Each structure stands twice: as C-alpha cells, then as structure tokens.
Amino acid sequence: MNNSGLLREHRRERFLFLGLAGPAIVLVGVSAMAPVLWILSQSFLTLAGKATLGNYEKVLSSGLTWSSLGVTMTLSLSTLIICIVLGVPLSLALASANRRVANRALILIMLPLWTSILVRTYGWLVLLRREGLINTTLASLGVIDQPLPLVYNFTGTLIGMVHYMLPLFVLPVYAAMRDIDGNVVRAAASLGAGFWRCVATVILPLSSSGMASGSMIVFIYTLGFFITPAVLGGGKVNPIAIRIERTLSTFQDWGSASALGVLLLLLVLIAGCLFVAVRRLAGDRMHHA
Template sequence: MNNPGLLREQKRERFFFIALTAPAIVLVGVSAMAPVLWILSQSFLTLTGEATLSNYEKILSSGLTWSALGVTLALSLCTLVTCVVLGVPLALALASARRRVANRVLILIMLPLWTSILVRTYGWLVLLRREGVINTTLASAGVIDEPLPLVYNFTGTLIGMVHYMLPLFVLPVYAAMRDIDGNVVRAAASLGAGFWRCVATIILPLSSSGIGSGSMIVFIYTLGFFITPAVLGGGKVNPIAIRIERTLSTFQDWGSASALGVLLLVLVLIAGAMFLAIRRLAGERVQHA
C-alpha cells in the first residue's frame, strides 16, 4: 500500500522544483517563442500589412531558394559525416585513455569554443587563402606548383564548419563511451573477439545514444550557419541563412525573408523529429539485443 504521508511529501517536492524552474521556463519560452511568432506573422503579410500567401509562393517558385536549400543540406550532411569519421575514433581514444590524459586532451579540444567564431573563421581565412600559411608551406616544400583552392568555395566552408562543430560532437560521444562497463569489453575479448569486432558489436551499439545526440547537434546547428559560409564561402556558397540576409539587405523584403525563416524552422523541426525517431529505434534494437 502507498503511504499517504510519503505521497504528500513527493507532491510537495515536485511542486517545489516546479516553482523553482517556472521563472526560467517562462523567460526562455517567451524569449524563444516571441520572435518565432513574429516571423511567422510577417511571413503572411505584405509590405502594406495585408494578409497574403504570396511570400511563400515567391520563395517556393524561386530557383535560388531550392539552390540555397540544397547547399544548406549538403553542408550539414558533409559536416556531420566528417565529424562522425573524425569524432568517433577520437572519442574512443579518449575513453580508452587514463582519466588525467583524457581531461587534458578534452581541454585542448574545447579551446576553440572559447574563441569567437568570427576570430576563428578569419583565422582559417589566413591559413587557407592562396597566399596563406598552408599554400605557402606546401609550395616551399615543393609539394605543389600552384596554390590549392582551399577557400572561397565549398571545401573552405566545410573545413571551418567542421572545426567549429567537432568538439560539440565529441563531448556526448565521449560521455557515452566512458559509461560503457569495461568488463563487457574484456569479456568479449576473452571469448575471442578482436578489437574491431568489439568496436562494431559492443562499443558502437552501446554508445549509439551519444553518437545520435552528437549527430543531431551537428546537423541541426549547421542548418542555420551564417558567419562561416559568409567569410569562407566568399559569396559562392549561399545557404538559406545567407539567402535570408541578402533578401533583407538588398530588397528589404521582410515578408519573403520571414517565409525563408519559417522554411528553415520547418527544416530544423523535420530533422529533429527524424533524429529522435532514429534514436528511439536504435535504443529499442539495443535493448532487444
């Protein structure tokens, strides 16, 4: 039987914690939802304040919108794949290392996040441009005869985005791998499983929640990137965020810019829902296994 006194105490504690978090929830909710609702309303208004659907008709019938959408998805997917390829082995190495060594390496990994994204982006511009450090070093060593096109293109933009997002991907993956019971891995090794088999059948499935969380962070975050494509893309890489800025700065068309913002928001929501569904399916598969 349930203890009435214990139930009352649990309700009192629950109410206390709700009361503590309510002001922050209200503040964050209002500050987050108010701009979204304003943009949503602007997307259905003309310059004279009349209700219309022409803003959506304009952006959906424009080839520039679909081109920007394709560039946005390509950048996000390539950034995600690169972060997975680089981040999973790095997280595995950190999880296998001694705690003190892992903590020191994590500090080095997190250092870029303590610097302004604008400073870091211009730093990559100095490194990647035709007369930059990388091309100058390669030319001096006789490796190349002409400077490599490393900036003002898709490649340079991708490098800058991976540099920013890799630490954010590594952290949840490292946390998930660190929580894996070492006895499970040692038991598999004692039964004859090699290193790669342990990684494929034990470590990766048990750390799938961290990989999924990191992947969702990387993909959704990069959908709205602006500074890195603007600086390293040199006007040749134009995702939706840059398309929105140019619609405002060039045409002062708040309706179309707001409609593009709503399109980007819908894209983020779809991506979030897909990642959550994939994580749920992966978690169920791990439990059944």
C-alpha cells in the same frame, strides 16, 4: 509511511519544484516563442500590412530558394559525416586513455570553442588563402606547383564548419563511451572478439545514444550557419541563412525573408524529430538486446 503517503509526498515535491522553476520557464518560453511568432506573422503580411500567401509563393517558386536549401543540406550532411569519421576514433582514443591524459586532451579539443567564431573563421581564411600558410608550405616542399583553391569555395566553408562542430560532436560521444562498463568489453575480448569486432559489436552499439545526440547537435546547428559560409565561401556558397540576409539587406523584403526563416525552422524541426526517432529506435533495440 505507506505507499499512498509516499506518492502524495512525491507529488508535493514535484509541484514545489515546478513552482520554483515556473518564472524561469515562462521567461525563457516567452523569449523563445515571441520572435518565432513575430517572424511567422510577418511571413503572411505584405509591405502594406495586408494578409497574403504571396510571400510563400514567391519563395517556393524561386530557384534560388531550392538552390540554397540544397547547399544547406549538403553542407550540414558533409559536416556531419566528417565529424563522425574524425570524432568517433578520437572519442574512442580519449575513452581508452588515462583519465588525466583524457582531461588534458579534452581541454585542447575544447580550446577552439573559447575563441570567437569570427576570429577562428578569419584565422582559417589566413591559413587557406592562395598565399596562406598551407599553400606556401606545400609549394616550398615541392608538393604543388600552383596554389590549391582552399578558400572562397565549398571546401573552405566545410573545413571551417568541421573545425567548429567537431568538439561539440566529441563531447557526447566521449561521455557515452566513457560510461561503458569495462567488464563488458573485457568479456567480449575473452570470448574471442578482436579489437575491431569489439568496437563494432560492443562499443559502438553501447555508445549509440551519444552518437545520436552528437549527430543531432552537429546537423541541426549547421543548418543555420551564417558567418563561416559568408567569410570562407566568398559569395559562392550560399546556404539559406545567407539567402535570408541578402533578401533583407538588398530588397528590404521582410515578408519573403520571414517566409525563408519559417522554412528553415520547419527544416530544423523535421531534422530534430528524425534524430529523436532514430535515438529512440536505437535505445529500444539496446533495451531488447
């Protein structure tokens, strides 16, 4: 078969696969877009059903909105930084370990994801409260005289969010590090590169795509966190998701709540585009290198 015949056969297979996947694509697309379009339409309507830009004016002129956006960004960035600090060494250790040991360790790391987020959040509430296990243990050892404020604040919220997101960060980073050719690492070592230099100049650059994917998952996912800040924040940590819920439950203002939802969606889209651009830039640099 000549090249033109192979090309036609390839196109025929692509159209066949697209036709088979078509119903699922339409179903998922409608299910995903219909709520977004409904929220978008509600953000331009008054309670009487009239078109208006007042909802956006009300939301953008409110100091509470900008405060919630600031808290949201701070929580997401802090969670991402801690996940990077903890997740990169953990992924490196897993990638360097024996396959059997790494698989068993991965099961332990992924175990929290098999438990409801609500159960895990209340578990942290029990551990971090003033009479919780951590404070009582530290007090019994004489480390502290007064209970530490570990819950109903930013610290407790951050602990709960890192606990939830760390496994999701480790998975793509570990997969990227596991795929690195061991000969490349051994070649760097044979040329005189020490452990830290080998990590900085070989392992981290070659696993940059996994780190970018993990960072995107962590940052974008945490932008919409609700349960963890609501429980561990104790009403003192109010990201935009909690602001949306209170706008609905307290004022029944669907227009303003929808406008806040659109702002959160735009924030997610901007963050996603930035991470995709960074990942492509890192990939281009690795390709040229």
